[in-house]
Amino acid sequence: MSNNTVWPKKSYAWFVTIILLITYTVSFIDRAIINFLYDPIKKDLGLSETEMGYIGGYAFALSYILLSLPVGRIVDKFNRIFVLIFGVVLWSFATAAHGFSRDYYSLFISRSGVGAGEASVTPAAWSIIADLFRPEDRAFPMSFYLMGPYVGQGIALFFGAFIAQIFVEPVHYLGITFQPWQMTFILVAIPGIFIAIILFFMRDPKRQNKEENINTNYTFKDVLNYIKNNFIPYFTLLIGAALIVILLYAYQFQIPTYIYRVHGWDLSKIGYQFGLVTILSGCLGVLSGPILEKYFAKRGFVNSWIFVFLISSGFLAIVAPMIFYFLTDVYFFSLSLVLVCMFFVGFFITLPMSVFALALQKITPSQFRGSIAGIYVFVMNIFGLTFGYNITPYFTEFIFKNDNLINLSLGATFLIFGPLSFLIFLFGRNTFNKALLENNN
Secondary structure (H helix, E strand, C coil): CCCCCCCCCHHHHHHHHHHHHHHHHHHHHHHHHHHHCHHHHHHHHCCCHHHHHHHHHHHHHHHHHHHHHHHHHHHHHCCHHHHHHHHHHHHHHHHHHHCCCCCHHHHHHHHHHHHHHHCCHHHHHHHHHHCCCCHHHCHHHHHHHCCHHHHHHHHHHHHHHHHHHHCCCCEEECCEEECHHHHHHHHHCHHHHHHHHHHHCCCCCCCCCCCCCCCCCCCHHHHHHHHHHCHHHHHHHHHHHHHHHHHHHHHHHHHHHHHHHHCCCCHHHHHHHHHHHHHHHHHHHHHHHHHHHHHHHHCCCCCHHHHHHHHHHHHHHHHHHHHHHHCCCCEECCEEHHHHHHHHHHHHHHCCHHHHHHHHHHCCCHHHHHHHHHHHHHHHHHHHHHHHCCHHHHHHHHHCCCHHHHHHHHHHHHHHHHHHHHHHHHHHHHHHHHHHHHCCC
């Protein structure tokens, strides 16, 4: 980076980062509220486990994945704030449209609209944060921003529980009958409009190029060639991370239903108590990742970044399946063992997430960040949304053939993808670490 580079004031940089965190959080509230409403939607519309998996996964993934690459390119070329505003407005209206859905197909289309709008968030936000903070100062702001999904997931559960207590019976308005789950979608869409208004009054930060006379007129083929020339580091990061993201999405999508079916909790209790666990475990996880990496680095661990990934995937491969297979709902000093165990599963799933993002920034030239962030979104979600939302319902419906054996389905999911991610990080560690040492973006 040029010594003459002028960086934004830290107060302004943090103000923008907070707005981006709020935006990301709202996006995940709108995305994740369906996890809480899984069984009410399934029952009201008469859907199967597999169809609910398609709604949660494929419907969102089709638009989200297909648009992530072109949006990444748009982010590198045009005003990033305007890209965000368009995305926020689109996903907010699509979320509200869930409330007017009356069958599988209308719900599928509205869910796809949410995916299309949210495809703008990660490429734009990552690119903006990289231009707000010096490379050595990015770890905490990026970790702070990446709390969004877990705060959003938790708030979605809180909000769902709150609405479930208010709207017990269907609501009749202007000759239209809205079920409680439909009212939840309509109400949860409102904050997005306010976010769009706030973003309208913000300016896009100046792009900080690594070189003074850098060529920004590159093609997507140039991006792919760069990845090809650094194949093993990108394969290790993208595929290893994607396998953990599968487990993250399965955890977020199925745990409320798992607690409801296996442990017999009512939805309000799940929303309030598991919502709190989701926020705490997710926030502590993403904030702890970079701290743990720096701790290992200061003590001479050559592969300090990969070591964080191995700790996470090791827990998910060994301990998490045992939890789902053997956990019973007992209490210690009024503290539910279910919540304690879900806290640790959530913590270790989220532990490497901010380190993934920071490592991607570090090994990627500044002019490619938006495009490669788009590729990251593409890969994470083609795996996460395809498998994370569908494999557990598939196991439940076709392998175990019993809705109440969802714990066995979750255990099987973790037994498959946890060990695979561990092996990828283990065998790719040296080449990946070499790429990190050679770059200083």
